[in-house]
Amino acid sequence: NAGVTQTPKFRILKIGQSMTLQCTQDMNHNYMYWYRQDPGMGLKLIYYSVGAGITDKGEVPNGYNVSRSTTEDFPLRLELAAPSQTSVYFCASSFQVAGITDTQYFGPGTRLTVL
Protein backbone atom coordinates (compact mmCIF):
# COMPACT_ATOMS: atom_id res chain seq x y z
CA ASN A 1 0.00 0.00 0.00
CA ALA A 2 1.27 3.46 -0.90
CA GLY A 3 -1.01 5.03 1.73
CA VAL A 4 -1.79 8.70 1.01
CA THR A 5 0.06 10.26 -1.90
CA GLN A 6 0.14 13.95 -2.83
CA THR A 7 1.36 15.78 -5.91
CA PRO A 8 3.16 18.02 -6.51
CA LYS A 9 5.69 18.18 -3.67
CA PHE A 10 6.52 21.82 -4.32
CA ARG A 11 4.94 24.58 -6.37
CA ILE A 12 5.43 28.30 -6.88
CA LEU A 13 2.43 30.27 -8.15
CA LYS A 14 1.99 33.84 -9.19
CA ILE A 15 -0.85 35.86 -7.65
CA GLY A 16 -4.10 35.12 -9.47
CA GLN A 17 -3.01 31.78 -10.94
CA SER A 18 -4.96 28.60 -10.33
CA MET A 19 -3.86 25.09 -9.53
CA THR A 20 -5.09 21.74 -8.26
CA LEU A 21 -3.37 19.80 -5.51
CA GLN A 22 -3.85 16.09 -6.03
CA CYS A 23 -4.47 13.55 -3.24
CA THR A 24 -4.98 9.81 -3.59
CA GLN A 25 -5.35 7.07 -0.97
CA ASP A 26 -5.36 3.32 -1.53
CA MET A 27 -6.64 2.21 1.89
CA ASN A 28 -10.35 2.33 0.97
CA HIS A 29 -10.91 4.99 3.62
CA ASN A 30 -14.26 6.74 3.54
CA TYR A 31 -13.12 10.03 5.10
CA MET A 32 -10.62 12.38 3.51
CA TYR A 33 -9.34 15.78 4.66
CA TRP A 34 -7.33 18.76 3.51
CA TYR A 35 -5.32 20.77 6.04
CA ARG A 36 -2.96 23.68 5.78
CA GLN A 37 -0.04 24.25 8.13
CA ASP A 38 1.61 27.64 8.41
CA PRO A 39 5.16 27.87 9.82
CA GLY A 40 5.30 26.98 13.52
CA MET A 41 1.55 26.44 13.64
CA GLY A 42 -0.77 23.51 13.92
CA LEU A 43 -3.03 22.08 11.26
CA LYS A 44 -6.12 23.94 10.15
CA LEU A 45 -8.89 22.03 8.39
CA ILE A 46 -9.85 23.41 4.97
CA TYR A 47 -12.38 20.87 3.68
CA TYR A 48 -13.29 17.30 4.37
CA SER A 49 -15.33 14.52 2.79
CA VAL A 50 -17.22 11.68 4.43
CA GLY A 51 -17.56 9.71 1.21
CA ALA A 52 -17.72 9.99 -2.57
CA GLY A 53 -19.97 12.86 -3.60
CA ILE A 54 -20.10 14.44 -0.12
CA THR A 55 -17.90 17.34 0.98
CA ASP A 56 -18.10 19.92 3.74
CA LYS A 57 -16.27 23.03 4.86
CA GLY A 58 -13.73 23.05 7.62
CA GLU A 59 -12.28 25.94 9.58
CA VAL A 60 -10.63 27.87 6.71
CA PRO A 61 -12.41 27.09 3.39
CA ASN A 62 -12.30 30.52 1.73
CA GLY A 63 -10.33 30.54 -1.53
CA TYR A 64 -10.49 26.76 -1.98
CA ASN A 65 -12.76 24.19 -3.58
CA VAL A 66 -12.89 20.42 -3.46
CA SER A 67 -14.63 17.52 -5.12
CA ARG A 68 -14.84 13.82 -4.32
CA SER A 69 -15.95 11.81 -7.32
CA THR A 70 -14.27 8.57 -6.19
CA THR A 71 -13.33 7.00 -2.86
CA GLU A 72 -9.63 7.26 -3.72
CA ASP A 73 -9.24 10.86 -4.91
CA PHE A 74 -9.80 14.18 -3.20
CA PRO A 75 -8.33 17.10 -5.18
CA LEU A 76 -8.06 20.62 -3.74
CA ARG A 77 -8.51 23.53 -6.11
CA LEU A 78 -7.10 27.04 -5.65
CA GLU A 79 -8.84 29.37 -8.12
CA LEU A 80 -7.15 32.74 -7.60
CA ALA A 81 -3.94 32.26 -5.66
CA ALA A 82 -3.12 34.88 -3.04
CA PRO A 83 0.03 35.32 -0.89
CA SER A 84 -2.04 34.34 2.17
CA GLN A 85 -2.33 30.85 0.68
CA THR A 86 1.42 30.29 0.98
CA SER A 87 1.56 27.25 3.24
CA VAL A 88 2.17 23.51 3.44
CA TYR A 89 -0.91 21.50 2.49
CA PHE A 90 -1.56 18.06 3.90
CA CYS A 91 -4.11 15.55 2.74
CA ALA A 92 -5.25 12.87 5.17
CA SER A 93 -7.65 9.95 5.21
CA SER A 94 -9.33 7.81 7.84
CA PHE A 95 -11.88 5.04 8.20
CA GLN A 96 -14.88 5.96 10.30
CA VAL A 97 -18.04 4.15 11.17
CA ALA A 98 -20.19 4.69 14.22
CA GLY A 99 -18.25 3.69 17.33
CA ILE A 100 -14.93 3.18 15.52
CA THR A 101 -12.41 5.91 16.02
CA ASP A 102 -10.55 7.65 13.27
CA THR A 103 -6.79 7.53 13.15
CA GLN A 104 -5.82 9.87 10.37
CA TYR A 105 -3.13 8.92 7.87
CA PHE A 106 -1.34 11.85 6.32
CA GLY A 107 0.36 12.39 2.99
CA PRO A 108 3.83 13.93 2.69
CA GLY A 109 2.51 17.41 1.99
CA THR A 110 2.69 20.00 -0.79
CA ARG A 111 4.71 23.14 -0.15
CA LEU A 112 3.05 26.03 -1.97
CA THR A 113 4.47 29.52 -2.36
CA VAL A 114 2.42 32.34 -3.90
CA LEU A 115 4.44 35.34 -5.09
Added chain:
Amino acid sequence: SQKIEQNSEALNIQEGKTATLTCNYTNYSPAYLQWYRQDPGRGPVFLLLIRENEKEKRKERLKVTFDTTLKQSLFHITASQPADSATYLCALRKAAGNKLTFGGGTRVLVKP
Protein backbone atom coordinates in the same frame (compact mmCIF):
# COMPACT_ATOMS: atom_id res chain seq x y z
CA SER B 1 -14.39 30.04 22.11
CA GLN B 2 -12.86 26.57 21.79
CA LYS B 3 -9.12 26.38 22.24
CA ILE B 4 -6.44 23.72 22.27
CA GLU B 5 -3.14 24.90 23.67
CA GLN B 6 0.27 23.32 23.59
CA ASN B 7 3.48 24.90 24.79
CA SER B 8 4.87 26.72 21.78
CA GLU B 9 8.35 26.88 23.28
CA ALA B 10 10.67 24.05 22.30
CA LEU B 11 11.47 21.49 24.97
CA ASN B 12 15.20 20.78 25.23
CA ILE B 13 15.99 17.64 27.17
CA GLN B 14 19.00 15.45 27.88
CA GLU B 15 19.07 11.93 26.49
CA GLY B 16 17.75 9.40 28.99
CA LYS B 17 15.47 11.87 30.77
CA THR B 18 11.67 11.96 30.60
CA ALA B 19 10.06 14.57 28.37
CA THR B 20 6.61 15.76 29.45
CA LEU B 21 4.36 17.69 27.08
CA THR B 22 1.07 19.36 27.93
CA CYS B 23 -2.15 19.75 25.95
CA ASN B 24 -4.83 21.97 27.52
CA TYR B 25 -8.27 22.59 26.09
CA THR B 26 -11.22 24.84 26.84
CA ASN B 27 -14.87 24.71 25.85
CA TYR B 28 -14.62 21.17 24.52
CA SER B 29 -16.29 17.94 25.47
CA PRO B 30 -13.89 15.57 23.73
CA ALA B 31 -14.79 12.00 22.98
CA TYR B 32 -11.11 11.24 22.72
CA LEU B 33 -7.70 12.79 22.32
CA GLN B 34 -4.88 11.73 20.00
CA TRP B 35 -1.16 12.44 19.88
CA TYR B 36 0.78 12.65 16.62
CA ARG B 37 4.45 12.99 15.81
CA GLN B 38 5.65 15.24 12.98
CA ASP B 39 9.18 15.26 11.61
CA PRO B 40 10.44 18.25 9.56
CA GLY B 41 9.12 18.20 6.01
CA ARG B 42 6.76 15.28 6.65
CA GLY B 43 3.14 14.66 7.53
CA PRO B 44 2.03 13.83 11.08
CA VAL B 45 2.08 10.20 12.19
CA PHE B 46 -0.38 8.79 14.73
CA LEU B 47 1.08 7.67 18.07
CA LEU B 48 -1.59 7.16 20.72
CA LEU B 49 -5.30 7.62 21.37
CA ILE B 50 -6.96 8.00 24.76
CA ARG B 51 -10.71 8.10 25.35
CA GLU B 52 -12.59 10.36 27.74
CA ASN B 53 -13.24 7.50 30.16
CA GLU B 54 -9.58 6.41 30.25
CA LYS B 55 -7.00 7.85 32.62
CA GLU B 56 -3.80 6.52 31.11
CA LYS B 57 -2.47 4.76 28.01
CA ARG B 58 0.98 3.36 27.33
CA LYS B 59 2.86 2.30 24.25
CA GLU B 60 6.49 1.27 24.66
CA ARG B 61 8.28 4.37 26.06
CA LEU B 62 5.25 6.62 25.57
CA LYS B 63 2.59 7.37 28.16
CA VAL B 64 -0.49 9.57 27.84
CA THR B 65 -2.79 10.72 30.63
CA PHE B 66 -6.16 12.40 30.25
CA ASP B 67 -7.84 14.45 32.96
CA THR B 68 -11.25 15.69 31.82
CA THR B 69 -11.71 17.64 35.06
CA LEU B 70 -8.53 19.63 34.51
CA LYS B 71 -9.17 19.58 30.74
CA GLN B 72 -5.62 18.45 30.18
CA SER B 73 -3.59 15.66 28.63
CA LEU B 74 0.03 14.94 29.45
CA PHE B 75 2.33 13.13 27.02
CA HIS B 76 5.47 11.51 28.43
CA ILE B 77 8.48 10.14 26.58
CA THR B 78 10.55 8.09 29.01
CA ALA B 79 14.24 7.28 28.51
CA SER B 80 14.29 9.84 25.70
CA GLN B 81 16.59 9.35 22.72
CA PRO B 82 17.85 11.80 20.07
CA ALA B 83 15.60 9.94 17.59
CA ASP B 84 12.61 11.21 19.61
CA SER B 85 13.39 14.77 18.47
CA ALA B 86 10.32 15.97 16.57
CA THR B 87 7.20 18.08 16.95
CA TYR B 88 4.34 16.47 18.84
CA LEU B 89 0.74 17.46 18.13
CA CYS B 90 -2.35 16.76 20.21
CA ALA B 91 -5.75 16.54 18.55
CA LEU B 92 -9.25 16.34 19.97
CA ARG B 93 -12.44 14.93 18.56
CA LYS B 94 -15.68 16.16 20.05
CA ALA B 95 -18.35 13.72 21.16
CA ALA B 96 -20.66 15.12 18.47
CA GLY B 97 -18.72 15.60 15.26
CA ASN B 98 -16.49 13.90 12.76
CA LYS B 99 -13.45 16.16 12.71
CA LEU B 100 -10.22 16.40 14.66
CA THR B 101 -8.99 19.76 15.90
CA PHE B 102 -5.23 20.05 16.31
CA GLY B 103 -3.12 22.00 18.76
CA GLY B 104 -0.14 24.03 17.58
CA GLY B 105 2.40 21.38 18.56
CA THR B 106 5.45 21.32 20.81
CA ARG B 107 8.93 20.77 19.41
CA VAL B 108 11.13 18.38 21.39
CA LEU B 109 14.92 18.31 21.03
CA VAL B 110 16.74 15.48 22.77
CA LYS B 111 20.44 16.15 23.19
CA PRO B 112 22.96 13.30 23.41
